[in-house]
Amino acid sequence: MRLAVPDLVSNSYFPAIAAAELGYFRDEGLDVDLELKFPVTDAAAALRDGELDFLAGAAHAPFHVDPEWRKTRLLAALARNMYWFLVVRADLDPFPAKDRLDLLKGLRIGAAPGPDLGLRGLLADAGVAPEAAGIEIAPVPGAAGDVSFGVTAARALAEGRIDAFWANGMGTKVAVREGVGRVVVDARRDGGRPAGFTFPALMTSRRLAEERPEDAAAATRAIMRAQEALRADTGRATAVGRALFPAMEAELIAELIEHDLPYYRPELDTEVLEGLAEFARRSGLSTGAVDLAAVVPEAARTAWQQG
Incomplete structure (x- = not known):
């Protein structure tokens, strides 16, 4: 399975990067390869077209290429709030x-x-x-x-x-x-x-969410496990950074993750989805007709609740 991030040497999508590097996707029964695909709008198009199984990127990115969310789905927040x-x-x-x-x-x-x-x-x-x-x-x-x-x-x-x-x-x-x-x-x-405009999210295709809900749930759980592991020990971030990042950035990542930990909440509640919908309308990406709650699969909701 293919998981893309639009920026690898970064804290922005780090729970997904950590879930891949620390083996949490594997532990959940998913064979996931992590890859870089920039910019996020191109990555969202690849997800829409079935070239990717998962995308860890800006939650509003699918609006650029799938404005009515017919082919994409939201699984979890990698962290809360706009992160730039x-x-x-x-x-x-x-x-x-x-x-x-x-x-x-x-x-x-x-x-x-x-x-x-x-x-x-x-x-x-x-x-x-x-x-x-x-x-x-x-x-x-x-x-x-x-x-x-x-x-x-x-x-x-x-x-x-x-x-x-x-x-x-x-x-x-x-x-x-x-x-x-x-x-x-x-x-x-x-x-x-x-x-509240946007946030980093784990996304998948509608096809995967509907035909393989167990994989959507497994990916969501892998993200949650990574978030919990980083809360327990930010030193794990350094280990991941040393495996994937240049030397300077590897030594900086744990400090950045420490600052992000209070925002590590995976559930997509009404406040988060309404903020995203309003931002999409104000940005001209949406007419307001999309019910974002409907694009969150039940498998993901169950994973948050069980987690």
């Missing part, structure tokens, strides 16, 4: 703050396709229209293929190719540690409506 950071050059003057996003005027901000809608929604919520403010939001140069988007963004910031980026915790950590960037927004922890 807005980081700007450390030498920027005046330096913007989360309540002064108008100070981003004229900046070049790197953001990946899919996640960029989270940034646009954040700016709209603050009353900032990117085009009117001369804010350029575009992919980060060099962020394609077998690379970490966040770390690539941090390097582009250091080299002056962009003025800011919207990316994961790993890229943020690297930029702050190297003194080239400062955090303006931490969407997961800052709260307010943007925190």
